[in-house]
Amino acid sequence: AQSVTQPDIHITVSEGASLELRCNYSYGATPYLFWYVQSPGQGLQLLLKYFSGDTLVQGIKGFEAEFKRSQSSFNLRKPSVHWSDAAEYFCAVGAGGNTGKLIFGQGTTLQVKP
Amino acid sequence: GAGVSQSPSNKVTEKGKDVELRCDPISGHTALYWYRQRLGQGLEFLIYFQGNSAPDKSGLPSDRFSAERTGESVSTLTIQRTQQEDSAVYLCASRKAGTTHEQYFGPGTRLTVT
Numbered sequence: 001a002q003s004v005t006q007p008d009i010h011i012t013v014s015e016g017a018s019l020e021l022r023c024n025y026s027y028g029a030t031p032y033l034f035w036y037v038q039s040p041g042q043g044l045q046l047l048l049k050y051f052s053g054d055t056l057v058q059g060i061k062g063f064e065a066e067f068k069r070s071q072s073s074f075n076l077r078k079p080s081v082h083w084s085d086a087a088e089y090f091c092a093v094g095a096g097g098n099t100g101k102l103i104f105g106q107g108t109t110l111q112v113k114p
Numbered sequence: 115g116a117g118v119s120q121s122p123s124n125k126v127t128e129k130g131k132d133v134e135l136r137c138d139p140i141s142g143h144t145a146l147y148w149y150r151q152r153l154g155q156g157l158e159f160l161i162y163f164q165g166n167s168a169p170d171k172s173g174l175p176s177d178r179f180s181a182e183r184t185g186e187s188v189s190t191l192t193i194q195r196t197q198q199e200d201s202a203v204y205l206c207a208s209r210k211a212g213t214t215h216e217q218y219f220g221p222g223t224r225l226t227v228t
């Protein structure tokens with residue numbers, strides 16, 4: 001069965017520092033992979049997605065992620081974090097079939113220190 | 115156009131009561147999903163609607179949970195005889211026909227069962 005693991009429940013970085021959030025997935029075929037961000041009191045916003053092709057994908061707000069098949073990973077990165085990036089981040093994999101439903105990791109809460 | 119909207123934004127109910135949650139998808143989006151997000155956890159898929167096809171109910175946790183959708187419009191999620199473990203944020207998402215897995219989420223309904 002498909003699954004997503006986000007090993008880090010909580011991460012704190014200083015403003016201006018670089019960020020990497022880890023995501024590992026379990027899926028038999030080429031996965032559809034997503035990163036969403038959830039700010040307090042708001043719904044989820046899509047940051048970026050990977051379907052095929054170039055394994056380094058660019059998203060909104062200066063985020064990027066790299067798909068590594070050999071490591072079953074899809075880590076999210078940002079070179080310089082801003083205080084407004086403090087939020088909860090979810091990695092998800094498409095469940096396959098025709099439904100398009102997503103399987104989510106448990107999320108990583110990002111705290112940004114001034 | 116407007117995004118996905120959900121109502122109410124917050125609902126407090128007593129154990130044993132029935133509740134009804136509403137989702138208005140983005141106009142023209144044929145697919146609609148309900149997810150549940152328990153405190154500190156990722157999203158769990160509940161149910162999926164696609165046009166007039168039979169819904170995928172595989173994620174509904176018990177027969178106390180049901181959902182309806184008329185055509186490609188509003189959906190309601192009903193929880194009967196609520197229990198404390200039903201306390202969670204219920205998120206709705208919609209997807210445009212012809213896209214793959216790209217879901218747009220509403221702000222959610224926070225349900226508290228006392």
